Amino acid sequence: MSDPPFGFSMPNDPDDESGRRSGDSGAGGPGGGDPNMPGGFPFGDPQQMAHMLRQFADMMSAQSPSSGSASGSSGGVNWEVATNVARHSVSQQGDSSVGATDYAQVQEALRLADLWLNETTSLPSGVNSMEAWSRSEWIERTMSTWSRLCDPMTSRIVESMSQNMPEEMQSMAGPIMGMVQQMGGMMVSQQAGQAIGELAREVVGTTDVGLPLAGEGRAALLPAGVEKFGEGLEIPADEVRLYLAAREAALHRLFGHTPWLRSHLFTLVEEYARGMSFDMSGLEEKLGQIDISNPEALQEALSGIEGQGLFQPKDTPQQKASLARLETTLALIEGWVSVVVSSAVDQRLPHAASLAETTRRHRAAGGPAEHTFATLVGLELRPRRLRDAAALWTALQEARGIEGRDAVWEHPDLMPSGSDLDDPSAFVHGQMDAEAAQIDISQFTGEPPQSGGPSDSDDSSDRDTGEGEGGT
Structure with missing residues (x-):
């Protein structure tokens, strides 16, 4: 006889004939199931199971009164709940408002650092507003981006919870299967909120994860985060603030004048999510300890799920390929920012080298972004090849100047692939050879050289942009 799905312990129904003999649990377990039933259905009475699921749904609704609102829910996750959990997480440890x-x-x-960047990049300023936030304000103003980043993955988790249930339960549950998905959505909502709350205690601005979380042009720093970043460095606070402001402003320039980049990152995350396959055994073991008739036990179990990695995905070839492309793109972004910022601050900030090395360690060793995603679903946003990417941008600048370096961002097909990070000089010379070939052709055709695009090269699909198989 199989165990109940997810190992739920169900109370005997006094109105159920099979459960009236309290001293005879039989082979059917705590549900009082009849082992002689066709197929050995383990729940005794389908009506009892339906009643249990409805009871569970009522508990979920009690925990989240707005769980059905369109504005709060997407991808199976209630982001209003996630926001409340995240805010509660930071308020517990103190989160004062930002003073004048x-x-x-x-x-x-931010204003001064943005002026310095005019000398080191051809991209104009991308900053439209300059703000200072508390941690709670950071949560409120970045949550819409978190929901867009996480929905492809969290929806796969919730989907897997029902898909991995035994056939007997799926066929019996029918229209109430949505209640089971509600359970998954609530659990993931709480886990997402806890992870983002932890991230809020570590970030320094809106761009820590490699893209502007509050949207392009809205630059902000968290004074509490800046102070924490500088702890133990023995560097003046104003110097730390200026360095971090330069990074914030540089990334806003890049995204503000590279229209395809934001959607490209989201596409790579979606590709990663499509390749997910989950091992739900950890979840089943956890839920096996829950007495469904005890709301307090349920709440305790849900609260204990955050950070335990119960939804860790299995590695699949599709996942690995998508992750390689994502890591390459993040490395190229981070490498460009580090080169541009270093050029802007090296002669102005006495401790620029130390600040740059501290930042590299934070990002390459798995900074805030990795912890958030790894806790949630196992996705690690590490720019693993940061130094290689910085070397490539430096070589490109030396060969083609600042404008030539920045022109590579004009189209995704011009971007370096993972294999280009292995040999930056080959990529640089390839770019120059392609440019020379266009000039030679124009001499015979009388037409101006064509800008880079999808039709310029037969192997453009091999670039590490999510269109082909990027190397690592």
């Missing part, structure tokens, strides 16, 4: 002095210091740092 801190606000003015952040604005001045």
Whole structure:
């Protein structure tokens, strides 16, 4: 006889004939199931199971009164719940509002750093507003981006919870299967909120994860995060603030003037999610300890799920390929920012080298982004080849100048692939050879050289942009 799905312990129904003999649990387990039933259905009475699921749904609704609102739910996850959990997480450890002095210091740092960047990149300023936030404000103003990033993955988790249930339960549950998915959505909502709350205690601005979480042009720093970043460095606070402001402003320039980049990152995350396959055994073991008739036990179990990695995906070839492309793109972004910022601050900030090395360690060793995604679903956003990417952008600048370096961002088909990070000089010379070939052709045709695009090269699909098989 198989165990109940997810190992739920169900109370005997006094109105159920098979459960009236309290001293005879039989082979059917705590549900009082009849082992002689066709197929050995383990739940005794389907009506009892339906009643249990409805009871569970009522508990879920009690925990989240707005769980059915369109504005709060997407991809099976209630982001209003996630936001509340995240805010509660940071408020527990103290989260004061930003004072007028801190606000003015952040604005001045962003303004000055943005001016410095004019000398080191051909991309114009991408900053439209300069703000200073508390951790709670960061949660509120970045949650819409988190929901877009996480929905492809969390929806796969919730989907897997029903798909991996035994056939007997799926066929019996029918229209109430949505209640089971509600359970999954609530659990993932709480886990997502906890992870993002932990991230809020570590970030310094809106761009820590490699893209502007509050949208292009809205630059902001968290004074509390800046202070934490500088702890133990023995570097003046204003110097730390200026360096981090330069990174914030540089990434806003890149995304503000590279229209395809944001959607490209989201596409890579979606590709990763499509390749997910989950091992739900950890979840079943956890839920096996729950007495469904005890709401307090349920709440305790749900609260204990965050951070335990119960939804770790299995590795699949599709996942690995998508992750390689994602890591390459993140490395190229981070490498470009580090080169541009270093050029802007090296002669202005005495401790620029130390600050750059501290930042590299944070990003390459698995900074805030990795912890958030790994806790949620196992996706690690590490720019593993940061130094290789920085070397490539430096070589490109030396060969083609600042404008030539930045022109590579004009189209995804011009971007380096993972294999190009192995040999930056080959990529640089390849770019120059292609440019020379266009000039030679124009001499015979009388037509101006064509800008780079999808039709310029037969192997453009091999670039590490999510269109082909990028190397690592």
